[in-house]
Amino acid sequence: MNSSPELDAVVSFIIAIDFGTAYSGYAFNITSSDKESDHHLKRWGKEQRLETPKTPTCILFNEDGKFMLFGYEAKAAYIKMREEEAKKHLFFENFKMALYAKGFKGSKDMKIKAANGKEMTALKVFTETLGYLKSDALKTVTETTGRKLQASNFTWVLTVPAIWDHSAKQFMREAAAQAGIVTEGDKNKLVIALEPEAASIWCKKLPADCFITQNLSENALDQSAGTKYIVVDCGGGTIDMTVHEVLRGGALKELHKASGNDLGGQTVDRKFKEFLREIFCDGVWDEYERNYPSEVQEMMYDFTFLKQLDEDVEIYCSFNLGMLAQKKQNIEKFFESVEGASWDEGAIKISRNKLRSFFAESLKISEEIGEIIKKDFSIDYVLLVGGFANSLVLRQHSIDQFSKRCKVLCPVSPQEAIVRGAVEFGRNPEVVVSRKSRFTYGVAVCEPFDESKYKPEKKITADGKDWCQDVFGRLLDEGQDVYCKETTEHVVCLVNENQKLMEIRFYRTERKDPKYVDDWGVEEVGSVKVDLPDITGGREREVRVEILFGSTEITATATDVVSGSEGSVSFNFLTEAETS
Numbered sequence: 001m002n003s004s005p006e007l008d009a010v011v012s013f014i015i016a017i018d019f020g021t022a023y024s025g026y027a028f029n030i031t032s033s034d035k036e037s038d039h040h041l042k043r044w045g046k047e048q049r050l051e052t053p054k055t056p057t058c059i060l061f062n063e064d065g066k067f068m069l070f071g072y073e074a075k076a077a078y079i080k081m082r083e084e085e086a087k088k089h090l091f092f093e094n095f096k097m098a099l100y101a102k103g104f105k106g107s108k109d110m111k112i113k114a115a116n117g118k119e120m121t122a123l124k125v126f127t128e129t130l131g132y133l134k135s136d137a138l139k140t141v142t143e144t145t146g147r148k149l150q151a152s153n154f155t156w157v158l159t160v161p162a163i164w165d166h167s168a169k170q171f172m173r174e175a176a177a178q179a180g181i182v183t184e185g186d187k188n189k190l191v192i193a194l195e196p197e198a199a200s201i202w203c204k205k206l207p208a209d210c211f212i213t214q215n216l217s218e219n220a221l222d223q224s225a226g227t228k229y230i231v232v233d234c235g236g237g238t239i240d241m242t243v244h245e246v247l248r249g250g251a252l253k254e255l256h257k258a259s260g261n262d263l264g265g266q267t268v269d270r271k272f273k274e275f276l277r278e279i280f281c282d283g284v285w286d287e288y289e290r291n292y293p294s295e296v297q298e299m300m301y302d303f304t305f306l307k308q309l310d311e312d313v314e315i316y317c318s319f320n321l322g323m324l325a326q327k328k329q330n331i332e333k334f335f336e337s338v339e340g341a342s343w344d345e346g347a348i349k350i351s352r353n354k355l356r357s358f359f360a361e362s363l364k365i366s367e368e369i370g371e372i373i374k375k376d377f378s379i380d381y382v383l384l385v386g387g388f389a390n391s392l393v394l395r396q397h398s399i400d401q402f403s404k405r406c407k408v409l410c411p412v413s414p415q416e417a418i419v420r421g422a423v424e425f426g427r428n429p430e431v432v433v434s435r436k437s438r439f440t441y442g443v444a445v446c447e448p449f450d451e452s453k454y455k456p457e458k459k460i461t462a463d464g465k466d467w468c469q470d471v472f473g474r475l476l477d478e479g480q481d482v483y484c485k486e487t488t489e490h491v492v493c494l495v496n497e498n499q500k501l502m503e504i505r506f507y508r509t510e511r512k513d514p515k516y517v518d519d520w521g522v523e524e525v526g527s528v529k530v531d532l533p534d535i536t537g538g539r540e541r542e543v544r545v546e547i548l549f550g551s552t553e554i555t556a557t558a559t560d561v562v563s564g565s566e567g568s569v570s571f572n573f574l575t576e577a578e579t580s
């Protein structure tokens, strides 16, 4: 290495990975105190004569489950395979959505299905994906800077949807650890960033000429204190959003807890496919999908470009699809009963209205945005980011819906905003000074029994005193502001004089004020054990519970006040399947 040690001491290396449902990518910024700062975003698809900020989130394994290829290359290789080859290999796409599925509790054993129906554990698929992105990023760093650096030289940032549950975030951490991104002792070198938050950080820095002007009323974000805006990350899988206020000094405060849904860009693709199936009826489309999967992939790829438009469009109909159709009847006949579609000498013509109709499902997001705007935070802007924000239909709809109340903005490269902002976030996570808690959190406590307040079946007696057990001791309310690095404290008393060990169980709920920890809607999220070696204080001893909610994740410590003994801190959201 040719740089001096003094220089290295102040070097700060960051790599951010945006692991998306549809596309993934990374960016890094290597800055040293006296060199020009270098911020780099990898461009993908050179071999496909493309230059995109992300590559498809597709991964290919051989029949022994060994990783082969990722991204455009994986897609191209899978498309080229003959049927018997494709039957052996495992090809995965859109798998990030598995972590958003209802009931996902972070199980390490959960399996997901490849395109051919074969299965692999989700943890392996995620680990191999992160492993690939990690090595490719380190390779790119060497290529662009000439420096050979290792994973341990960097702070890594991993983006996740803000609406993800803690268990899903924890799962990503586990996969990152298995991929060798961070090691056991170095866990704090992995930062989890929330996608819309990262985009917000990026957009806030952008000068006026970095926003799209077409049709949009305003072309710059007022960056001064007091500005309030919603950032809507329109991705392939999820659309999620966050509401920020700019504070004096430029820090950000979250005004409304993260919200969103799973109606991202892929719902439009799905509608387009349904439409093709409707045109090529009588099983023609199904036969085409079965026999020519690679052509279908290509067609879907072409559609990505049509998705940007808001006009009548045409998509090429391949020779094979035409042949299959002609075998049944004259191809023009297929178009007679379908509205919005016509045959135009080898191409399928789709009317503007039909194209717009594919968006109907995803445009429901505007109701959710509208609800927030109505809450009267006096929001100044709606900022659209993510690849799906490239769609004119989506942008125009947002203008129609919101331009009366606030300004609608979209950066010129909306898909890059997330990963670029994530780099900034990695450098300074405290730029978001406070967030809204999405849940009410609490611990199970015992309270002196009061007949007028508590159910008789909750009564226990210890050392001659009556207690009510399972009382929900509130630590934090849903919707409450939580400041970065702020800890909330709670004192838990002992029930037994000679108690030498205490287990503190943590719970959460979307309800405001539950009474017991086993009420409906309350779930356990983890527990901490503390040793209480010194029993001389008897029941007067106290255990202090400290919770750090402020970052994008939760950590808890329980301390025996007398001995100073501390409980292990980690919340275990990762649950093994019952059978293992």
Ligand SMILES: Nc1ncnc2c1ncn2[C@@H]1O[C@H](COP(=O)(O)OP(=O)(O)OP(=O)(O)O)[C@@H](O)[C@H]1O
Binding pocket: 019, 020, 021, 022, 023, 024, 054, 096, 195, 234, 235, 236, 237, 238, 239, 264, 265, 266, 304, 305, 307, 308, 385, 386, 387, 388, 389, 390, 391, 415
């Ligand atoms: N140029 C474009 N025009 C229109 N749509 C596009 C364009 N580029 C990408 N998209 C669409 O945007 C979506 C992908 O955006 P993005 O990369 O932000 O999502 P993601 O990060 O993979 O998904 P998520 O954030 O939900 O995990 C896809 O539905 C894709 O079809």
Ligand SMILES: *[C@@H]1O[C@H](CO)[C@@H](O)[C@H](O)[C@H]1NC(C)=O
Binding pocket: 029, 030, 031, 037, 038, 039, 427
């Ligand atoms: C890289 O990070 C430094 C430090 O935050 C920042 O000043 C610089 O603008 C970044 N580079 C780019 C190109 O954004």
Ligand SMILES: *[C@@H]1O[C@H](CO)[C@@H](O)[C@H](O)[C@H]1NC(C)=O
Binding pocket: 008, 149, 150, 152, 153
């Ligand atoms: C990178 O990490 C290695 C080992 O972890 C260390 O020896 C080396 O000094 C680091 N390099 C820089 C530039 O920090």
Ligand SMILES: *[C@@H]1O[C@H](CO)[C@@H](O)[C@H](O)[C@H]1NC(C)=O
Binding pocket: 215, 399, 400
């Ligand atoms: C946006 O521009 C299109 C043409 O580019 C036009 O038809 C449409 O009416 C415009 N919408 C608004 C709200 O200005």
Ligand SMILES: [Mg+2]
Binding pocket: 018, 019, 020, 021, 195, 233, 235, 236, 386, 418
């Ligand atoms: Mg995304």
